[in-house]
Amino acid sequence: MAYVIQGETGDWELVIGLEIHAQVTSKSKLFSGAATDFGAEPNTQVSLVDAAMPGMLPVINEKCVEQAVRTGLGLKAQINLTSVFARKNYFYADLPQGYQISQFEFPIVGEGEVILDMPDGSTRSVGIERLHLEQDAGKSMHDQHPSKSFIDLNRAGVCLMEIVSKPDMRSPEEAAAYVTKVRSILRYLGSCDGNMAEGSLRADANVSVRKAGEPYRTRAEIKNVNSIRFLQQAIEFEARRQIDVYEEGGTVVQETRLWDSVKGETRSMRSKEMAHDYRYFPDPDLLPLVLTQVFVDDIKATLPELPDEKKERFIKDYSLSTYDAGVLVAEQANADFFEAVAKGRDPKLACNWVMGDFAAAQNKQSRSIDNPVVTAANLGGLVDLIADNTISGRIAKEVFELMVETGKAPAEIVEEKGLKQVTDTGAIESAIDAVLAANPDKVADFKGGKDKLFGFFVGQVMKNTGGKANPALVNDILKAKLS
């Protein structure tokens, strides 16, 4: 069912387009050799070019170009073999050149597509309008001095990819799913670390509302959103605000609005008279960026399996549900971990363990997949012990706890603790005989029709064998003895 917001004048539909600014993973900046490490001392990663000293010239970083092409391919997008860098002119203290080198008319990547995995297992397609390369600005710090602002140019000139979607999203959830999916693709590709808290992934939302069947109405752009949760909140707030404006007889103005996460609201960022005329023109310091098809093809050949393909394969090869496959592939490391556990084993059992007890233990300890509570090899070993009837599923949970605690291999734990499942029919038979002999009244009741007592006998047998008796054998022998 389509997402709508009920207003006084009826139902309203949302129209959302997103601009994602993704910091390109590269050792040096887009047009200079300065380093890009996060968290360095202010103004320690600034070259003469970044500081816009007289006579300094930009030189394109090939690695950044490669990352943009790689990302474009990952977004199933058109790669433009010729693209042009343009200057976006405006004055600000953290913009040393007085212009940002960006791409305007001719971006490096054109139209593409992203498939969203919705929580209910359904999918939706969102169009990519373009991806272009641009320089980041520096950072203004207004809280360091009572009357002065300080400037940190470490970030100035760092390479960003601006990924612009088409206005194809219709709910805050879709917007969230879009950012999640794009981030997942970027991480698979290794072109951006996707860290929103450190600012290496930022999303601006273009939001408008309309009545069903109407053309697009005026949109507002929301900036300063640094988490997916806030993105959803900001879109919801902004949609509601616009509906209120319309329903009170007003008009929505096209403007940039800032998200205030403390107050949970968007507010107008700059007034109309401050509107910028960026005076874009092709940067005469740079020649058009011309790529060869071979360059693109070489990158294509090194693309990893991306989430959508991996998901398909997991469903096909491992017979996983769409939901399970979707969860597992969202992070490449998770998918790799799963595959290491599942390889040559029962995939459903492996999936249950990875997404069940293992995921729970990871969460409890706030671990990342790079630092798992148990290794994939050991978790696989545990699955093996279950599969070959060495231990039961119940004992396996106990073994898993001990694996987390001690880091030991499951076979070792089973050996040490004597948890090996009893499959010797003789031993099980005598344990059953002992239980039946100790409970003659219950045996009589059972035979008198109290079927439910079967479970009691099983429980007693398991208890007396320390849980090690093979449950299937216990069932079979007990049935035979009681009949």
Place this chain on the structure above:
Amino acid sequence: MTKLTNLTMADARKALAAKEFTAVELVDAHIKQAEKAKPLNAFVTETFDLAREQAKASDVRIAKGEAGAMEGLPIGMKDLFCTEGVRTTACSKILSNFVPPYESTVSGNLKKAGAVTIGKTALDEFAMGSSNMTSAFGNVENPWKRKSDPSVKLVPGGSSGGSASAIASRSVMAATGTDTGGSIRQPAAFCGIVGIKPTYGRCSRWGVVAFASSLDQAGPMTRSVRDAAIMLGAMAGHDPKDSTSAPMPVPNFEAALTGDIRGLKVGIPKEYRPDGLSAEVQALWDNGIAMLKDAGATPVEISLPHTKYALATYYIIAPAECSSNLARYDGLRYGVRVEGKTLDEMYSKSRAAGFGKEVRRRILVGTYVLSAGYYDAYYAKAQKVRRLIADDFAKAFQTVDVILTPTAPSAAFGMGETDDNPVTMWLNDVFTIPTSMAGLPGLSLPGGLSADGLPLGLQLIGRPFDEETVLRVADVMEKAVGFNALPAFVEV
């Protein structure tokens, strides 16, 4: 023996190798002359002590047989080239306190070749001007005088007027220039020297204060064609730090001076005879054509039909790029700052105090032509016309090997003789601008004297990266002209 200050670099180099004098003596002689010529105001910053040190080092290298191509030769460095540890002003107040912590590629190349810089030469502020009267450090004077009235102070041309004046006054043997629309060639013509704007991309722009990036090009200014060939070889070369620098080998330009131009076709563009072109300049040009004919070349009339749009187009593209290039001078990180209550106020005050009138005019024009709603009508259209101008030349070069034109429509004018209309001043570059728009090499050499005793220049234009043919023809013309007049200022 010829005075040390009247030697060409080619001759001085031989004499240094033959130990006829030392680099220290050569440099000292020029410093002495520069001190004498101080009233011309050709230098913004003198680096005499540094030069003497360098000359000593040159003598050591010469003694060891390790001399570079310009070892021990005293030159001037246009104050647009950033020089490590030496103030670099672009003749603007806004950079009056700027000492670069880096050396431009071209000045570094010259240093490596052994050239000794005795000072930073003056220019029009940010290279914007044709008279050297827009400098924040005072006007530069041309050492030449009118026969009719030697009391009139003449301009040296611009923007590389300080370099031209210093060379003509024998304060240096050569100097660097930069040329955006004629800034090497027009002052060379006004001061009776040789100047070549190489093909765009031949010399690195790294470390050269930018005016209009798609047009700016560094080149040598000298007193002979051979010297220009020597110096261009030392300046040029691919620089990975400049994305517009051409990845091409540097030929041995001196070897191109064979003296033989037989069979060459010389284009004579009919559009370069505008109404009102003085009879004197016309005659000079015809004389040049005759000399080339005598040397065995064939003059061919050619048409460059879009020439008439070049000036207007240039005054859209150059200001547009300048308006963006000069945005970095905001008083924040270096240069002059005037405090304000807000950031915007600080910008306004710093830039108003730091930039002169002509620079402000061009920033305003450039900002206007790039504005929303005007971009297509001005900048986008200008780029298209620029292409047509380049196509004119490309077509002409299918039939001719080199093109001959006058360099400037007149001889050097007197300070204050032009009216207040900046366009009159801009017209000075009418013959040089089309070459710049097309990125082609253009050389100016003295073609003779005006009736009033002032030098007049002839311009040779070549195919892209064919400076060799331009130099070869210029060398032949130079011999034919036999220009040996000296400015009033210079004693023989």
